[in-house]
Amino acid sequence: MKSAILAFLLVAYCFCLPNPLFKDATATVITDAQGHLLGGQIANDGQWRFPYSDSIPNKFETCIIQFEDAYFYKHPGFNPISIFKALKENLQANGIKRGGSTITQQVIRLARKGQKRTYFEKIIEIIMATRLEFSASKRKILTYYASNAPFGGNVVGLDAASWRYFNRNASQLSWAESATLAVLPNAPSLIYPGKNQKRLLEKRNRLLSKLLENSKIDSLTYRLAVAEGLPQKPYPLPQSAPHLLQKVAKTNQGKRMQTTIDAKLQKRVNYIVNTHYNQLKQNEIYNAAVLVLDVKTRQVLAYVGNTPTDKAHQKDVDIIDKPRSTGSILKPFLYAAMLDAGDLLPNTLVADVPTKYGSYTPENYNKTFDGVVPASLALSRSLNVPSVRMLQAFGLDRFHHYLKMLRLKDLKYNANHYGLSLILGGAESNLWDLCKSYAALSSTLNHYSDNSSTYFSNEFCEPTFFASEKVNFGKITPDKTIFNAASVYLTYQSLKEVNRPESDESWEFFDDSKQIAWKTGTSFGFRDAWAIGSTKGYVVGVWVGNADGEGRPGLVGVQTAAPILFDVFDVLPNSDWFAQPFDAMQEVSICKQSGHRASPNCDDVTEAFIQVSGLKTKPCPYHVLIHLDKNENLQVNTSCEDVGNIRHQSWFVLPPLMAHYYKSKNPFYKALPKFRADCLGENSVSMDFVYPEEDNSVFLPKDFDGETNALILKIAHSKPESTLFWYVDELFVGSTKMIHEMAIIPIAGKHIITVVDEFGNTATRKIEVDL
Structure with missing residues (x-):
């Protein structure tokens, strides 16, 4: 017992x-x-x-x-x-x-x-x-x-x-x-x-x-x-990264967690955001977020989820993971996808003319058109019309598939839900996903150069802010993950140029001492301003706006987000520019004027490295060989001139509508010379409407006298000297020569405008008039 x-x-x-x-x-x-x-x-x-x-x-x-x-x-x-x-x-x-x-x-x-x-x-x-x-x-x-x-x-x-x-x-x-x-x-x-x-x-x-x-x-x-004296009252605890603390507490409540944050950098970024917040709030813009990633480790170095605003303006909301309209920030992915697929060369000319797809009519920020513009310049200037035309040519579903591979979690619907506006902010994403995608592009280039021209299978992985976690990039493989290294490099070469969407504001933010690939974005209604940039070592992402979605005049990426971006890059170490991935590129002859692979008719050619997939692109379609008389003033052929007197010359020729807008900004553009009157078998002619656009609704206002203003119809013709005959609903209204503009005052309702030239070529437009 x-x-x-x-x-x-x-x-x-x-x-x-x-x-x-x-x-x-x-x-x-x-x-x-x-x-x-x-x-x-x-x-x-x-x-x-x-x-x-x-x-x-x-x-x-x-x-x-x-x-x-x-x-x-x-x-x-x-x-x-x-x-x-x-x-x-x-x-x-x-x-x-x-x-x-x-x-x-x-x-x-x-x-x-x-x-x-x-x-x-x-x-x-x-x-x-x-x-x-x-x-x-x-x-x-x-x-x-x-x-x-x-x-x-x-x-x-x-x-x-x-x-x-x-x-x-x-x-x-x-x-x-x-x-x-x-x-x-x-x-x-x-x-x-x-x-x-x-x-x-x-x-x-x-x-x-x-x-x-x-x-x-x-x-x-x-x-x-x-x-020594005694403390008089408790201090508040440091709150250097309050929104990151909120995020950590969701899964690790009550624990002590070591993060990847660089405290000195976090403090500097906080100061930068606070400084800009004091300026932005004067325009009733109250919220901003900044994320800094280390490209090599994919660790978060600074995490500023919001400004030090008040509760009325949702200071506790962590903007970094909240879905917002993307604006133009997805354009580099389309450019890279088209390069990757071999549908485009870096400087291929893209049409920049009035465009309409059904009821959707994209416009450039400055409401003007260039006629044609190199694709790389369209990206660096963030032109909307060329971007939409590129997306339509590439394929909406095809581009949507690329975006899904990037694991943008806020891209929840199918391609048809977004339509062509997908490239201009029709979709939503968040700063976290966008920064991780840009970091993956940068890392793709770094790994390709550092590992004998190979890729990693898990390149597009999630970043981490826990010090105990190490990012797994997967296995080394000869196959690309999403984009090949050459496409990324050529995209970054374009983004390295000064990004002036439609004005000169961005020049003052460009820093020659640091080579940065960067892009801005502005959502419809001036609700979201973006700026994301990358060097070889770091990615910085900035969002500016109001958490409640209220738009404000001047809430533009290059004016509000870009200054913060460059201030943050100023406190980061400099790094070399990305190494050129020669193994993924091929040197070819390029037509300087068109950006296409040079054809036999191109007279100004340069050697350039392009992505290997770009070898399947077509030779330059804009240079043609024409035959001139001995004075080189008029076109001729063997029906009217001896072969010995004919001069052969390469000529850069754009379709009429493109040429109409192109020559307004390129005064040295020369239209094709006329054919000599005694020559037979003239080249084919073409024409296209400048205004109105197809299926356009036109409102005709009244002047001070109560008279209805006329509707000015305008057309571009490859041979301006030709006579054009104008009809409204099959009723003849007049003819034009050289300057092809016709003023009419139609009644309210739907109408069909028909134009016939002296060679029998026809162009039509359907419009609806509202008085």
Whole structure:
């Protein structure tokens, strides 16, 4: 029986400690890559109690042992002499006068919170304290105490107390500060910074005197320590990355998480955002977000989810992962996709003329047209009409498939839902996904150059902001992931040029010392402004706008987001430009004027490296060989001129509508010479409407006299000297020669405009007139 009882007591002793010892809710704490505190979120019970720390500073360890338990490293969990002295004093005083508890016993009492301070409870503490001494080292017991001791108010634990009372890490505290914290748990409800300062000062100085007496500190350190003042009130915890803290707390609540954030960079980016916010709010633009990624590691280096605005303007909303209209920010992906597929060369001419697809009529920002423009320039200038025409030529479903491979999670619908407006902001995405995509493009080039012209299978992966996570780029493979290296390089070459969407504002933001591939974007209604840029080492993404979606005049990417982008790049290290991926390229002859592969008729040719897939593009269609008389003024053929007198010349010829707009900005463009009158078999002619557009609705206003203004019809003809005959609903209204414009005043309703030239060629337009 005795043995059974003994065995029971032994088992009970072995399992008397709760597991875990402390179950209290803790604050969520994030640090930077070096362990510096970025911010904390208070525990669910309203206490500033940091997660358990397995380290304790030497100064605090010395102070707490000298103050609470000088024989800590010698006793088995309780100190019989201290207990005897305490019992004697308490009996003489007829009450609790002295505790006599060791640090180990105090750890047990903290774990068994709410228990009355009775002699029976003291016996239980002693038993459990000895058990704790068997299962944990002295050092670990000290860390238990430091992490759970009360320090006044709602501050629990050394780490929280050092930040709340001294605004720095516990390892950075002075002797005076460490002594101050060491005496607080003795009576945390009576004495703490801001309350009973005199008694607190006396207790601290007594401890410092004891440290001097026991040779723990020297006399100079003592004099300096007692001269230090006391903290007057708690400091707020650092909040360098509050929105990242929110994100971390969703999946790691109550934990201490080391992030990849660079604290110095985060502080600088915060300052940049705050500075621009003070300017932007003058125009009632209240929100902005910035994300900085390391291309090589795909780690987040800075995370600013919003401006320091107020709650009325949703300062707590993390914009970085919120879907917003993309504006023009997807255009580089279309350009890269067309290069990758071999549908385009970098400077291939793209039409920039009035365009209409059904009811959709894209317009350039400045409402003008260039006729034709090199594709790379269309991208760097962010021209809308060429972009829509490129998307229509490439294929909406085809481009949508590329975007899905980029894993843009806010692209939730099929291609037909977005239509051709997809390239101009018809879809939504977020700053996180867009930055990770640009980082993947940059990393594709870096890996291709660093790994013998090979790719990684998981290049387009998720970035990370946890220091414990390492991004897995997958296996080395000879096959591209999405875009080949040459297409990315040529896209970046275009984006490296000054990005002037429609004006000169961006020139002042261009920094010659840093080669940056960057792109801006502005959503319809001036609701979202974007700027994303990349160097070989870093990607910076910026969004500016209002969280509630309110548009504002001047909320344009190049005016609001680009200045922030370049300010952030200014505080980042310089890096070399990307190495050219020659193994993915082929040197070919290019027609300088058209950007196509040179045909035999091209007279101005240069050698250039293009993506290998571009070899399947057609030769230049715009240069033709024409035959001129000996004076080179008129076209001739063998029907009217001897072969020996005919001069052969290459000529750059655009279709009439393109030529009409092109020559307005290119005064040296020369139309084809006329045929000599005595020649037979003239070349074919062509014509096209300049205005109105197909299926266009036309409103005719009235002037001050109440008279309806005329509708001016306009057409471009390859032979302006030809006579054109105009009809409205099969009714002849007149003819034109050289200048092909016709003024009419039609009645309200639908009409068909027909134009016939003297060679029998016909052009028609359907319009609807509203008076």
